[in-house]
Each structure stands twice: as C-alpha cells, then as structure tokens.
Amino acid sequence: xxKIKVALIGNPNSGKSTLFNALTGLxxxxxxxxxxxxxxxxxxxxxxxxEGEPVTAECIDLPGTYSLYPKTIDEQIxxxxxxxxxxxxxxxxxxxxxxxxxxxxxxxCSQVIDLKIPVVLVVNMMDIxxxxxxxxxxxxxxxxxxxxxIPAIARKGIGVKELKEALAGTLPVPETEFxxxxxxxxxxxxxxxxxxxxxxxxxxFQLANxxxxxxxxxxxxxxxxxxxxxxxxxxxxxTQQQARETLERYKVITLLMKECVKTxxxxxxxxxxxxxxxxxxxxxxxxxxxxxxxxxxxxxxFSWAAYPMEFIDWTFASAGxxxxxxxxxxxxxxxxxxxxxxxxxxxIIFIPQIAILFAFIALLEDTGYMARVSFIMDRVMRRYxxxxxxxxxLIGGVACAVPSILSTxxxxxxxxxxxxxxxxxxxxxSARLPVYTLIxxxxxPTDPVWGVINRQGLVLMAMYLIGFFAAIGAAxxxxxxxxxxxxxxxxxxxxxxxxxxWRNLGMxxxxxxxxxxxxxxxxxxxxxxxxxxxxxxGPGERYESLKVQAEQLKATDxxxxxxxxxxxxxxxxxxxxxxxxxxxPVIAPLxxxxxxxIALVTSFAAREVFVGxxxxxxxxxxxxxxERTVREKMMAEVNPVTGGPRYTVxxxxxxxxxxxxxxxxxxxxxxxxxxxxxxxxxxxQFVYLxxxxxxxxxxxxxxxx
Amino acid sequence: MRLSELxxxxxxxxxxxxxxxxxLKLMEMGCLPGEVVEVVRVAPPGDPMAIAVGSYVLGxxxxxxxxxxxxxxx
Numbered sequence: 180x181x182k183i184k185v186a187l188i189g190n191p192n193s194g195k196s197t198l199f200n201a202l203t204g205l206x207x208x209x210x211x212x213x214x215x216x217x218x219x220x221x222x223x224x225x226x227x228x229x230e231g232e233p234v235t236a237e238c239i240d241l242p243g244t245y246s247l248y249p250k251t252i253d254e255q256i257x258x259x260x261x262x263x264x265x266x267x268x269x270x271x272x273x274x275x276x277x278x279x280x281x282x283x284x285x286x287x288c289s290q291v292i293d294l295k296i297p298v299v300l301v302v303n304m305m306d307i308x309x310x311x312x313x314x315x316x317x318x319x320x321x322x323x324x325x326x327x328x329i330p331a332i333a334r335k336g337i338g339v340k341e342l343k344e345a346l347a348g349t350l351p352v353p354e355t356e357f358x359x360x361x362x363x364x365x366x367x368x369x370x371x372x373x374x375x376x377x378x379x380x381x382x383x384f385q386l387a388n389x390x391x392x393x394x395x396x397x398x399x400x401x402x403x404x405x406x407x408x409x410x411x412x413x414x415x416x417x418t419q420q421q422a423r424e425t426l427e428r429y430k431v432i433t434l435l436m437k438e439c440v441k442t443x444x445x446x447x448x449x450x451x452x453x454x455x456x457x458x459x460x461x462x463x464x465x466x467x468x469x470x471x472x473x474x475x476x477x478x479x480x481f482s483w484a485a486y487p488m489e490f491i492d493w494t495f496a497s498a499g500x501x502x503x504x505x506x507x508x509x510x511x512x513x514x515x516x517x518x519x520x521x522x523x524x525x526x527i528i529f530i531p532q533i534a535i536l537f538a539f540i541a542l543l544e545d546t547g548y549m550a551r552v553s554f555i556m557d558r559v560m561r562r563y564x565x566x567x568x569x570x571x572x573l574i575g576g577v578a579c580a581v582p583s584i585l586s587t588x589x590x591x592x593x594x595x596x597x598x599x600x601x602x603x604x605x606x607x608x609s610a611r612l613p614v615y616t617l618i619x620x621x622x623x624p625t626d627p628v629w630g631v632i633n634r635q636g637l638v639l640m641a642m643y644l645i646g647f648f649a650a651i652g653a654a655x656x657x658x659x660x661x662x663x664x665x666x667x668x669x670x671x672x673x674x675x676x677x678x679x680x681w682r683n684l685g686m687x688x689x690x691x692x693x694x695x696x697x698x699x700x701x702x703x704x705x706x707x708x709x710x711x712x713x714x715x716x717g718p719g720e721r722y723e724s725l726k727v728q729a730e731q732l733k734a735t736d737x738x739x740x741x742x743x744x745x746x747x748x749x750x751x752x753x754x755x756x757x758x759x760x761x762x763x764p765v766i767a768p769l770x771x772x773x774x775x776x777i778a779l780v781t782s783f784a785a786r787e788v789f790v791g792x793x794x795x796x797x798x799x800x801x802x803x804x805x806e807r808t809v810r811e812k813m814m815a816e817v818n819p820v821t822g823g824p825r826y827t828v829x830x831x832x833x834x835x836x837x838x839x840x841x842x843x844x845x846x847x848x849x850x851x852x853x854x855x856x857x858x859x860x861x862x863x864q865f866v867y868l869x870x871x872x873x874x875x876x877x878x879x880x881x882x883x884x
Numbered sequence: 885m886r887l888s889e890l891x892x893x894x895x896x897x898x899x900x901x902x903x904x905x906x907x908l909k910l911m912e913m914g915c916l917p918g919e920v921v922e923v924v925r926v927a928p929p930g931d932p933m934a935i936a937v938g939s940y941v942l943g944x945x946x947x948x949x950x951x952x953x954x955x956x957x958x
Contacts, residue, residue, distance in 0.1 A: 246912040250905075280940055283914045418904045425911045453924075462928035554943045558929035666905055669945040670913065673934055 181234045185224075185346060188257055188291065189275030190284055191243030192547075192674040194303040197333040198275055199240040200686050202343070207690065219256075220690075226347035234347050239269070245283065247290045247385060248421060250668065255392050261294055262385045268378075271297045271350050273342065275333075278308035278315065281440060285432045286425075288324070289357040293381035297350035298326040301342060305330045312443035320439045325353045334680050358427045360384040363420055367413050374401045384424070388417045452675050459551045469552060473574055476539045484531040484578075491531070495524035518711035522704040522784070526696065526846075532609060533582045533695055534688050536575050540586050541687040543571065545679040550671060557669060563651050564658025566595040567669070573599065573650065576606030577643070580847045581695060584854055592667035598657050600851060601864050604842050605650035607643045610786040614838045615642050617790055621814055622831030646839055649871070695846075710781055714755040722752040755780060769837065769873070770830040770880040772818075782843045789838070829883035833876040841872035887921065887935070887944075887952035895922040896954035903951035910952070914938055920957060 187202075189195040200207075203222025220240040227233055241257045249255040261268055272291050276284030281302065291298050300320075302308075308315060321328040327345050331338025361368045361380035364387065371383035386393065390406045401409075409415075458464050499516050506512040543549040553567030560569055568590045575583035580603050587603075590596040607615075616639070623635045716722065729745045736742075750756050751773075759776035766776055778792040793813065816825035842848065842865050851861040890896060898919050901907035915921065915937050924934045924941055931946040 248908065248912070250909055280914075280938070282938065283940075286912065286914075418908065421908050422904075422911065425908065426916070429911075429914075429916050456925065456934075460925060460927060460934075465928060550943065554932060554934065555927050555929075557943075557945070558927065558931045668906070668909055668948070669932055669943065670906075670909055670948060671943050672913075673941040673943050 181228075181232065183234060183236050183270040183346070185236045185238045185271050185273060186241055186260055186269040187238060187273045187275060188241045188261075188287065189243060190245055190277060190280065190287065191672060193243070193275045193277045193280075193284065194331075194333040195243060195275040196240065197680055197683055198273070198301065198303070198331070198339070198342070199238065200683055201333060201336055201339045202236075203238050205689075207686070224343070224346075226343050228347045229344075236346055244287070246287060246425075249389065249392055250666075258385065258389055258392060261291065261296065262382050262389070268294075268296055271299065271346060273299050273301055273346075275301050275303055278302045278304045278330075279311065279313065281315065282429075282432055282436055285324075285435065286428055288326075289428050289432065290381070292324060292326060292353045292355075292357050293360065293379060294385075295352050295379035295381075297352055298324075299342060299345050299350065300324065300326050300328045301331050301333075301338060302328060303331045303333050303338075305337075306332050306335075314441040314443060316439045316441075320435070323435055323439065324357075325351075325355050356380070358424070358431055360424060363423060364413065364415055367409060367415050370409060371401070371406065384420070387415055388421055455676050456551070456673070459548065460555050465551075465555050469555070472543070472548075476536070476574065476578075479535050479539065484535050487531040488528055491528050492524070495520060495527070499524075513715060514708070514711065517715070518708045519704065521711070522708065526700045526704070529579055529581070529695070529846075530692055532578050534692055536578050536582045537586070537688050537691045538684060540571055540575065540582075541684050542679050545677070545683060547674045547676045550673050553671070554673060563655040564595065564598050564661075565654050566590055566592060566599075566667075569595060569599040572603060573606060576603040576608060576650075579608050579610070580604045580606070580844065581850050582691060584847065584850050585691060585694065587854070591671075593664040594661050595667065597661050597855070597860065598654050600854065600860070601657060601661075601867075602650040602653045604844065604847050604864070604868060605646050605653060605840065607646040607839060608786075608844075610844070611642075611838050613787045614789045615639055615835060617793075617810060617813075618826075618831045618835050620810055621826050622828045642835060642839055645836075649840065653867075653871075695850075710755070710784055712754075713758070714750065714753050714777075714781070717749075717753040718757065719752075722749065725749040725752055750777070768880070769876040770827075770833045770884065772825070775834070779837075779841075779843070782838075784845050786838060786843050827884065829880050832883055833880035836875040836879050837872045839872075840868055840875055842868040885954050885956075886950050887923075887954050888933070888946050888949035890923045890954070892923050892926055895920055895957050897921070897957055899953045899955045901951055902953065903948075906948055906951050913942065914940070915942070915952070921952075921954065 187195055187199050199220065199222070202224045207220055207222040222238050224236040224238055225233065226236055239260070241260060242254065244254045244257050247258050247261065249258050261272065274284070274288040274291055276288060288298065288300055302315065302317065317328045317330055327350065329338050329341045329345060331342070333339070359380075361384070363384065367387050368380050368383045371377065371386055372380060375383070375386070377383050377386070386406070387410055390403060390410070393403065459468055499520050502520065503512060503516045506515065543552070549571065552570055555567075556570045557567030560567055569587070572583040572587045575586060583603050584600050587596050587599050590599060619635050619638050623638050626634060628634050628637060725745065725748055729742065729749055732742050732745060751760075755777050756773070758780055759773035762776040762779070763773045766779070771779070778789050781792045782789045813826055814824065817823070818825045848861045848865065851864060852858060855861070885896070887896070898915055898917050898921055900917060901910065919937055922936045924936045926933045932943050933946060933949060934941050934943050935949070
C-alpha cells in the first residue's frame with residue numbers, strides 16, 4: 180500500500196488540532212520529539228486515490244507557530260521537520276489558515292511554498308469569514324500561490340473530505356518562488372544548496388539562519404562548522420536577513436490580499452468578545468471570576484472525582500479479595516494481589532482527578548479564557564520568577580502534581596517552565612489529604628475557635644497555605660539560579676472567545692490519561708513490586724520463622740490475640756523493617772521512630788500509602804473502620820524513652836510538615852524526568868525538597884518539644 | 885514616541901523597533917511598520933497591555949512595548 184507523510188502546520192488557534200482530530204481520530208499517538216520536550220502528535224489517516232487505490236497518510240501535528248523561524252522550544256519543531264538537511268521532509272504539508280487572519284497565515288504558507296514541498300492551503304473558519312462580510316476569491320488565491328486551496332469549517336467537519344481527496348491525489352511541487360531569498364545572499368544560498376543537495380533556495384536560506392538548531396547533518400561535504408565558516412566569510416547577518424525576508428513577504432502578501440480579498444463591511448472584533456474582556460480582565464471582576472473558576476475546579480476535583488474514585492477503590496479491593504481466594508496460595512498470589520494489583524490500583528485511582536483537571540484546563544484553553552488569566556496574572560507571577568501561564572498548573576497541583584506538570588507545556592520560556600515544575604510538588608496535593616486528616620485528628624482538639632470555627636479545619640487550611648507560600652518562596656529563590664535558555668517573550672495572542680469544541684476536549688482527556696497511565700504507570704508498578712518484595716522478605720532465618728509462626732496461628736484462629744503482634748514483628752524483621760531501623764538515627768531528631776521510617780519509605784510510591792502502612796505496622800485489624808482503629812492504635816503507642824504517647828503535638832506537626840515538603844511521589848519524579856528529558860531536574864528537585872522537609876520537621880519537633 | 889506610552893483607546897502607526905529579536909517576532913505576527921495599532925486595554929496591575937493590530941489582539945508586556953517606536957496617525 181502506498182504510504183505518504185503529511186505534516187499539519189498553522190498559527191495557534193487556527194483550528195489545526197480540530198482538523199488533525201478530524202483526519203486521524205483515535206489513531207493518535209503522543210510521543211516526545213527527540214531531544215526536546217515537545218510532544219509529537221501523530222496519527223494515521225486512510226485515503227483513496229481517484230483511481231481507488233488505498234493510501235495511508237501518516238499525519239503529524241506540528242506545534243502552532245507564526246513562522247518557521249524558531250523562537251521557543253516548541254517552534255524549533257516546524258523548522259526541524261520541514262528543513263531537515265538530511266532530507267526527511269514530509270511528502271505534503273497542510274497549512275491551516277485562519278480565514279479571518281488570512282494575511283498572517285499566508286506569511287507562514289509562503290514560507291512553506293518556498294521550501295518547494297507540496298502544499299494544501301486550508302482556509303478555515305469560513306463561516307466567520309462570511310459572517311464578517313469578508314469575500315475571499317479562493318480560485319484566484321490558488322492560482323496566485325500555485326497551490327491547492329480548500330475552504331473549510333473544521334469544527335463542523337466541512338472541508339475534511341475535500342482535504343482527504345486532495346492529499347490522496349498527486350499534489351504538485353510549487354513552482355513559483357514567492358519571494359527570491361537567493362537574491363538576498365546569493366553566494367551563501369548557492370553554496371549551501373549545492374553542497375548539501377537541498378531542494379530549494381529557501382531551505383538553504385533557512386539553514387543559514389538557523390544552523391545552530393540543526394542537530395544532524397547528512398554525511399557529505401559540509402558539517403556545522405563549515406556552514407558557520409561560510410556564513411562568517413560572507414558576513415551573513417541572520418537577524419537582518421530575517422527582517423528583510425519578513426518585510427518582503429508581507430509586501431507580496433499585501434498585494435495578493437488586495438487582489439483576492441474584499442471586505443464588504445468594516446472588519447471588527449465582535450462586540451460580545453470585547454464586552455467579555457471588559458469583565459474578565461476587569462480590575463475587580465476579573466479576579467473575582469478567576470477565583471470562582473478556581474473554586475469550581477477545586478470542588479470538581481474533590482467532590483466529583485470522589486465517586487468514581489470510590490468505585491475504583493472498591494473494584495480493586497473486590498478484585499483483590501477475589502483473586503486472593505481464587506488463585507492458589509503462595510508467592511505468586513501474594514505478588515499479584517499485594518504487589519501488582521495494589522500498584523495498579525494506586526495509579527488508576529488518580530484517573531478521575533486527572534481527567535477532570537485536564538477537562539477544565541482544556542476548556543479554559545479552548546474558550547480563550549486561559550490567555551486572559553495569563554494576561555491579568557502575568558505581572559504578579561513574574562515577580563516570583565513565574566509567568567502568567569504558571570497559574571493554572573500551580574492551582575492544579577492541589578489536585579495532583581502529575582497532570583499539572585504535564586500542563587506546564589503552555590509556558591513558553593524554559594526558565595519559567597522549569598521553575599514552575601520545580602515548585603508544583605509543594606502545593607498540597609490530594610494524596611496528602613489522608614495523611615493530614617489522620618494526624619490532625621490525633622493532635623488537634625475538636626473544640627471550636629471563637630465558638631464557631633472548626634479548629635481542625637483551620638489547621639488543614641494552614642497546611643494548604645504553607646504549601647502555597649513555600650511554592651511562591653521557592654520560585655522567588657530559584658529565579659536567581661535557573662539560567663534562561665531562550666529569551667522570554669510574553670507577546671501572545673488574545674484570541675476571540677469561542678464555544679469549546681467538545682470532540683477536541685474528549686481527545687485531550689484521553690491523550691493525557693494515556694500518558695499518565697502508560698508512562699508514569701510503568702514506574703509506579705515497578706516500585707510497588709519492589710516495595711512488596713522488601714516488606715514480604717527478610718534477611719536471615721528470623722523473618723521466615725516469624726512468618727511460619729504467624730501463618731500457623733492464622734490457620735488455627737483468624738482473630739487469635741497474639742497474631743497481630745506477631746505480624747508486626749514479622750514486618751520489623753523484613754527488609755523494609757531493617758531499612759526503617761537503619762534510618763532511625765537520621766530521623767530520630769525529627770521525632771520519628773523506625774515504624775514511621777518504614778512509612779516514609781513506602782510513602783515514596785504515593786503519599787497516601789502512609790495510612791495503609793501505618794495500619795499494617797500497627798497491625799490494626801481490617802474488620803472495623805480502618806482509619807479509626809489506626810488512629811486509636813497510634814494514639815495508644817507509647818514512646819519507650821519518655822513513657823508518654825508516641826504521637827505528641829510536636830511529632831504530629833513534624834510529620835505533617837515532612838509530608839508537606841518532601842517529594843515522596845514516584846509518579847511526580849517519573850513525569851518530571853519525562854518532561855525535562857533527563858534525570859538532572861528530578862534529582863535537584865528531590866534533594867531540595869527533602870532538605871526542606873527535613874529542616875522544617877527538625878525545627879517543628881525541636882521547637883515544640 | 886513609544887508604544888508603551890499610549891493610553892487605552894489611543895491609535896498610532898508603527899514606525900520602527902529598537903530590539904532586533906522582538907522586532908522579528910512582532911513582524912512575523914503582523915506588527916509591521918506602517919500598520920495601525922490601538923491600545924485596547926491594560927491589565928489591572930498596569931502591565932501587560934493588549935494591542936489591536938489588523939483583526940486580532942495581542943498581549944504585550946510594557947517592557948516589550950517600549951521597544952516599539954510609533955508615530956501619530958495622520
């Protein structure tokens with residue numbers, strides 16, 4: 180079967196993703212572009228040539244851009260994909276143009292045309308074009324540009340069929356040069372084109388301008404250094420050449436627009452969009468609306484997600500119980516139920532929250548509101564080394580750091596993005612909630628403050644505030660240490676408000692959940708299995724003999740009085756127990772004993788494991804309401820040194836602060852590694868957060884006791 | 885006169901740029917010398933500002949707008 184490669188390119192908000200979704204549907208795959216942390220969306224589309232022969236088009240969705248010249252990490256991709264000197268360019272490029280901003284879209288289109296790659300120009304949003312009284316002579320436009328032009332309304336699926344037909348047929352290589360870039364620097368362009376065997380003058384011109392972004396050259400007569408020397412020899416001034424090219428292109432486009440586009444009524448931004456902006460960026464109402472939106476997201480993440488999460492929890496508990504009975508007893512049974520299944524449950528339980536958070540983020544992006552949030556928050560956030568676009572990821576961190584870190588991709592500057600990623604885990608995520616509630620219920624009295632305010636609730640709020648201020652403080656601190664890689668531009672479009680495209684929304688959710696499930700999931704499962712192994716095996720004979728004793732006792736009487744104590748001793752003798760003992764000298768100054776040490780280690784898989792581990796360690800039965808019994812057992816625990824209770828106010832605060840700061844989350848580490856493309860940032864993050872946690876706990880414990 | 889000096893509702897014509905990198909970015913987005921630009925609104929803290937060029941609106945920081953030299957319409 181014939182196979183072709185098709186790339187989609189267009190301005191941000193041009194409807195490119197909608198068109199991509201329409202073409203590829205559920206065959207989409209998301210991966211990272213090699214070397215950079217920009218996601219690469221690909222998908223396949225089945226076509227038929229006019230002769231009825233099937234063709235498979237492998238489509239790639241390039242990040243939205245205004246020009247082929249890279250300014251941010253995202254924008255390197257279109258350039259690299261279309262001007263790769265080793266010659267792997269797509270067979271056809273679909274340029275998606277916004278009909279209402281045709282001039283600017285034609286700029287990008289003309290660049291692709293000059294690369295001499297077959298082009299289809301899709302003029303999207305024709306409904307708005309007509310509504311605004313703009314008449315575009317598509318035939319003439321096609322004739323003048325020398326490429327096929329298709330009118331479309333992507334969100335209604337209009338034009339998709341025509342686009343598919345066009346792609347299946349033979350597309351001509353554009354013949355005319357839109358502008359003569361060879362004339363700008365004849366010697367440089369000529370030499371590069373000849374020595375590197377490039378298809379067009381413009382590819383050579385682009386290469387001369389962006390040589391530093393090229394990672395590999397085809398083996399041949401010229402390498403990177405040779406190109407640099409050539410540019411130096413001919414005093415090629417990239418900035419000046421680019422400016423000249425831009426002006427030249429727009430000159431031609433302006434003439435073209437005069438010939439092909441007639442505006443019958445005065446082109447104006449719709450009244451309602453301006454009116455909405457008056458409210459949403461208002462000095463008072465703007466922030467009120469923003470806070471309300473945040474409140475809604477919070478509510479949704481905590482309350483709506485609770486039901487599906489309970490259901491997932493219940494399903495896994497039942498499945499675990501069933502499997503434990505159904506499978507033959509032994510190591511395999513234990514591994515499947517307590518290792519793999521428990522690990523799986525730990526991942527899948529987060530899906531509702533992730534889906535809801537991303538639904539909201541996508542909704543805010545798609546309607547154009549996110550740009551306004553960045554607009555009104557930029558000034559405030561910049562003071563702390565963050566950007567207006569850091570707001571939503573930070574807020575999302577209260578639900579879960581994992582999707583929030585994924586959502587930092589909208590931040591253009593590398594520095595601001597890294598800082599945002601580094602401080603997100605300080606926001607108190609939902610996994611800390613069970614830890615906080617358990618400890619608060621032990622150390623904080625229930626009597627109300629001033630007769631009305633719930634004291635425990637107040638402390639809980641304080642924990643969230645501590646997290647928030649720590650994040651802001653850490654960002655302000657890191658501002659001085661993280662080096663900027665690219666210049667930080669804010670310049671961005673405030674697009675027209677529009678109704679969300681539900682199909683895109685659905686696709687985004689599926690895509691984000693997939694990333695979480697498969698990429699982070701692999702690591703979480705691995706850790707769960709390791710933890711299972713460490714807590715169910717022990718060095719020497721002691722562990723085994725304890726295990727045999729416990730099993731014998733259990734076989735005779737499930738609720739035998741000494742059974743739980745025996746299981747406790749068993750845990751102490753396991754590798755995990757040994758680890759806890761080994762950690763004790765280090766964590767003793769924080770008021771923690773070896774049992775808490777084990778919980779700290781197991782919490783590394785996920786923080787909420789704390790409660791589960793505590794219930795195992797304190798051998799609370801699983802018959803009664805688990806948490807209440809854990810709490811009672813923990814409260815009854817005696818500190819052998821002081822003779823008083825183990826969990827004093829000082830230990831409680833120390834523990835809570837430790838959980839507030841420490842990066843005890845495998846998924847976060849995995850996702851930071853994925854997003855930053857290496858171990859450097861997750862390592863720094865882990866070290867600084869651990870140090871912060873240790874210090875805070877030390878101060879709290881020593882100060883309070 | 886610089887773009888950053890304009891008040892909300894004021895219109896001017898783009899004349900030139902003082903920052904080479906920003907110039908390229910702005911020109912690619914359609915802010916070309918000779919285009920009419922209008923300050924549509926300013927974010928509540930006084931920064932960034934929103935400018936209308938052609939049929940679209942851009943958000944731009946004050947520091948960035950300072951690099952755009954403008955002249956009066958007419």
